[in-house]
Amino acid sequence: MRxxxxxxxxxxxxxPDRELGDGELDEICRSGTDAILVGGSSGITYDNTTKLLSRLRRYELPCALEVSELEAAVPGFDLYMIPMVLNTPHTDWILGHHRKAIERFGSLIPWELLLTEGYIVLNENSSVARLTGADTGLSRRAAAAYAEIADKLMHLPVVYLEYSGMFGSMEVVREVRESVEHSQLFYGGGITGEAEAEQAAALCDTVVVGNIIYRDVQQALLTVQAVKKTQKTYI
Known part of the structure; x- marks a missing residue:
């Protein structure tokens, strides 16, 4: 799956909990983006996830589900991305919910389709920070240390820098970038147009664009080529 x-x-x-018209969805799926990631911090249900997946399956595009709600673990996705929030004192978000899922579903889990994400949540005002109790007041070195734990100690395939709702510190991103050798570095948060997309793409392997889709789909579409034309400065 890597x-x-x-x-x-x-x-x-x-x-799945936000409205997107058929026309906008068509533009998103035909934009040249590399994949669709389905997920959110609240309001995610089996029904609304199933409905969104059925709409996405009209397009030849990889579809991954970020499993943040056990009840919404819908079959039929190409990949299931399992977040572990590293910078929280609450172990439920590192191992606890994962244990419960295994106890409940056991042999039904398609292990060959799962990838784990080591999340580092850095916006204190985001829904995910409030939900998980993440320690968002990290120094650059502390954030990089969490990334090294994910990369070198836990050997996670993905390190995910999550600024959900705001554009993050590129100084922090750069220090994390310099600490990650093997994991794929994802960035998400505050991408509202080409400028932010280019800055994040220069330092990260994968740029995730979300909220702007629901405010200005045309600006969202511009981020595709902005990311793809940007050379990684760390190579």
Whole structure:
């Protein structure tokens, strides 16, 4: 499954709990983005996730589900991305919910389709920070240390810098970038147009664009080529 995500430079993240018209969805799926990631921090249900997946399956585009709600673990996705929030004192978000899922579903889990994400949540005002109790007041070195734990100690395929709702510090991103050797570095948060997309793409392997889709789909579409034309400065 690592091979599936390696080519991903640009990803659109869609929230099943938010409205998106058929025309906008068509533009998003035909934009040249590398994949669709389905997920959100609240309001995610089996029904709204199933409905969104059925709409996405009209397009030849990889579809991954970020499993943040056990009840919404819908079959039929190409990949299931399992977040572990590293910078929280609450172990439920590192191992607890994962244990419960295994106890409940056991042999039904398609292990060959799962990839784990080491999340580092850095916007204190985001829904995910409030939900998980993440320690968002990290120094650059502390954020990089969490990334090294994910990369070198836990050998996670993805390190995900999550600024959900705001554009993050590129100084922090750069220090994290310099600490990650093996994991694929994802960035998400505050991408509202080409400028932010280019800055994040220069330092990260994969740029995830989400909220702007629901405010200005045309600006969202511009981020695709902005990311893909940007050379990685760390190579």
């Amino acid at each position: 091979q599936l995500i390696q080519p991903w430079r640009h990803v659109f993240k869609l929230d």
